[in-house]
Amino acid sequence: MIQGKLAQHILENITTAVLLFDSDLFLQTLNPAAETLLEVSAKQICGTHSSILLPEINPLHEALLQVKEKHYYMIERSVRLLLASTHSITVDCCVTPIYSHVHEGIESILVELTQVDQHLRVTREENLILQQQAVHNVIRGLAHEIKNPLGGLRGAAQLLERQLPNAQLREYTQIIIGEADRLQTLLDRIFAPSTLLHTQYTNIHQILMHVKQLILSEISTGILIESDFDPSIPELLVDPDRLIQAILNIMRNAAQAMNSKGKIQLRTRIQRQMTLGNKRHKLVVRIDIIDNGPGIPEDMLQQIFFPLVTGRAEGSGLGLSIAQALVNQHRGLIECSSQPGETIFTLWLPMDVQTA
Ligand SMILES: Nc1ncnc2c1ncn2[C@@H]1O[C@H](COP(=O)(O)OP(=O)(O)O)[C@@H](O)[C@H]1O
Ligand SMILES: [Mg+2]
Structure with missing residues (x-):
């Protein structure tokens, strides 16, 4: 039998999302992997009943009811979960009854979720x-x-x-x-x-504000830049000049695409347990740069990080490939999704940056 502390440690570090419900189907606890997967915090949802917890996850609630009633182990495959009403993920879920040592019947119900689209x-x-x-x-x-x-x-x-x-x-x-x-x-x-990175502990919000000033001085009118920062993000060991360059390249594109009229939002968040490339990181900083410009055409979107790919007559097509290379040197990654009216460039930067 694994000791309590070790069990706790394992639960906190495994990549499988684990939720524990009591026999009345109230959520008792969930591990960090589950918080990340469901994009909620334990504080927000512990104590909630499974029927209202995430009403969209009806198949899961149904499975819990069945396990409670019939006392057997169940697997539901390819369950789609709608998260925060914005996007969905697909998971396999195992629901296991845990029997009480002291009285007859079920003490709690264990739910394990494995994201299948993660692969x-x-x-x-x-x-x-x-x-x-x-x-x-x-x-x-x-x-x-x-x-x-x-x-x-x-x-x-x-x-x-x-x-x-x-x-x-x-x-x-x-x-x-x-x-x-x-x-x-x-x-x-x-x-x-x-060449080698010159790293120092840096507040990424200062970097973002600095780039904001640069953009506003380049393009005097018509661009509104809003920020929505998570103040709990600690200083990161990064090369500030290179991150400034990477973010500047992205924001400059946004400003150019909007023809100097529109809104750019800067958003920062911490994401737990995230895989970048083939490495798993405990904590990753996510920086979103969102513009409400015309968007990037579908056929171009797949190629924008390649050098010399440009949609502008006077463009060099180097901005994004350089930005990607600069962020890769920090073991991070830039991703992009785009539709007319909303283009999001997301920079992922591991907090345990080991520079390349
Ligand atoms: N926010 C954006 N909105 C619309 N199109 C964009 C955006 N960011 C990049 N692009 C497109 O991606 C292309 C490549 O960008 P980049 O690599 O910086 O090269 P360049 O700016 O020199 O063209 C741009 O020419 C533009 O067509
Ligand atoms: Mg550019």
């Missing part, structure tokens, strides 16, 4: 990270190949310029030099994020 999500994230890495390797290889001849071209144009008999012809060599410099800057931007 899909993890695979999708892993794919996203792998794709990113593959594309980055190709681009970096290509950039390297361009860099050397570019230096040669620029040097040759400078030599040529000195030999030109007619000063007016310099206009052409200047174009060569100017364009070579522009390409050089572009290549430097592709290469830049690979």
